[in-house]
Amino acid sequence: MPVSVSIPEPVNIPEPVSIPERKKTFYMESYGCAMNFADSEIVASILQEEGLVATRSYEDADLVLVNTCSIREKAEQTVRQRLSLFRLAKKKRPGMLIGVLGCMAERLKERLLEEEKLVDIVVGPDAYRSLPGLIEEAETGQKAVNVLLSREETYADISPVRLDGNGVTAFVSIMRGCNNMCSFCVVPFTRGRERSRDAASIVRECSDLFRSGYREVTLLGQNVDSYYWMDEKADKAVNFANLLEQVALIDPMLRVRFSTSHPKDITDEVLYTIARHENICKYIHLPVQSGSSRILQLMNRTYTREWYLARVARIMDILPGCGLSADVIAGFCSETEEEHLETLSLMEIARYDMSYMFFYSERPGTLAARRYPDDVPEDVKKRRLEEIVRLQNRLSRESNQRDLGKTFRVLIEGDSKKSAADWMGRSSQNKVMVFPKDGSAAKKGDYVWVRAEECTTATLIGRIVG
Ligand code: SAH
Ligand code: SF4
Ligand code: F3S
Secondary structure: OOOOOOOOOOOOOOOOOOOOOOEEEEEEEOOOOOHHHHHHHHHHHHHHHHHOEOOOOOOHHOOOEEEEEOOOHHHHHHHHHHHHHHHHHHOOOOEEEEEEEEEHHHHOHHHHHHHOOOOOEEEOOOOOOHHHHHHHHHHHHOEEEEEEOOOOOOOOOOHHHHHOOOOOOEEOOOOOOOOOOOOOOOHHHHOOEEEEEEEEHHHHHHHHHHHHHOOOEEEEEHHHHHOOEEOOOEEEEEEEHHHHHHOOOOOOOOEEEEEOEEEEEEEHHHHHHHHHHOOOOOOOOOOOOOOOOHHHHOOOOOOOOOHHHHHHHHHHOOOOOOOEEEEEOOOOOOOHHHHHHHHHOOOOOOHEEEEEEEEOOOOOOOOHHOOOOOOHHHHHHHHHHHHHHHHHHHHHHHHHHHOOOOOEEEEEEEOOOOOOOEEEEEEOOOOOEEOOOOOOOOOOOOOOEEEEEEEEEEEEEEEEEO
């Protein structure tokens, strides 16, 4: 009997596929100073090394990180508000981990875990190398904390991942911490002792940036003038003026900026170095805080009104036309009306192009919080701040008006905020300039000569002339 054999129809059996493991994602927000943003780029680099991928939406991230600032109470409130939003997202996706980094983590330590119940990880500014371990720990359901401060950590060997950049300008950290103990300031407590980063690693990072198309670096530290590195190989010490020069010599097309200078430490050597190199920007951010010598002493700033004004005169002497800006605090402990007026009169004399202005916010644990009552009423602080802001607006407008008709070399950073038909860039003096593209061949990262024709308080509006 014939046996019927059924021959199966050929079917396409798919090749066995390996389902790629979904990469873990992280989302990060940063608050506070430029140094904190630079730190976020270090953190991103550490996480990417671990195979995590950055995402722009916190809702579907596996890890949500907030790099925080403690400088004023309001800065901390902003972070708390963000945390409550992340808490809601975590309720929807319980696997999500939330980490607090930076100065608030350092200031509040474990307390942050009690106060913000859904926070899983707390990491201080010197402990970012331990993040991968802390994440693993948190994944097992434990709370993970490392807020140890270090005397050596500078993350010198980690090359930062540039986040949200324009590809033209970048921040480069040259030192960490602060030894100054200004009585109002929380930074020495949150960032620890001052330490400088290896000069060779700074120059290398800046050269790499230049090679990948960047045209401006801003060297960052709380007090850049006290930068000091012993170059053992050359048996030579490198101070800030030497470092500036080394970075300036990378290429004349690489602009160099720096922040922040302390009035007690900025040397003539630094000013002469700036004068010698066309590519070191003629702009100095020189926080004054107050125009009253008595208040400056209470603030432990270690200079007087006269000393500060003598430094400004020296800057203008060695660097004519140099851009100048400041930080100003209104209503510090026991500040009288006359002392406030001294701040206003100092601002008039210094003729700042721009200022960052704040009213005093008492920070727990600082010298001022322990020694002096925060006794200027809130409404008085706010009124004094308004007067300072109003004066600065006038000074900025006048400074811009003095620039009308002058021509500046501008580095193009990208499209202007308002219109893709205009470029936005900065002059050496750090003035924002906006000008029509006008079909010129110039592109992002190019230098162009721009003549200032009109202005607002914050911007010079001009035209390309070469
Ligand atoms: N290292 C820089 C400034 C760092 S903090 C320097 O020494 O100048 C940035 C600015 O925040 C300070 O210059 C100061 O103006 C302001 N600031 C710091 N602590 C403050 C406080 N407790 N209240 C109000 N403003 C403060
Ligand atoms: Fe704070 Fe003073 Fe150090 Fe600046 S120099 S970070 S204001 S302590
Ligand atoms: Fe804020 Fe810390 Fe910078 S307190 S200003 S983020 S050093």
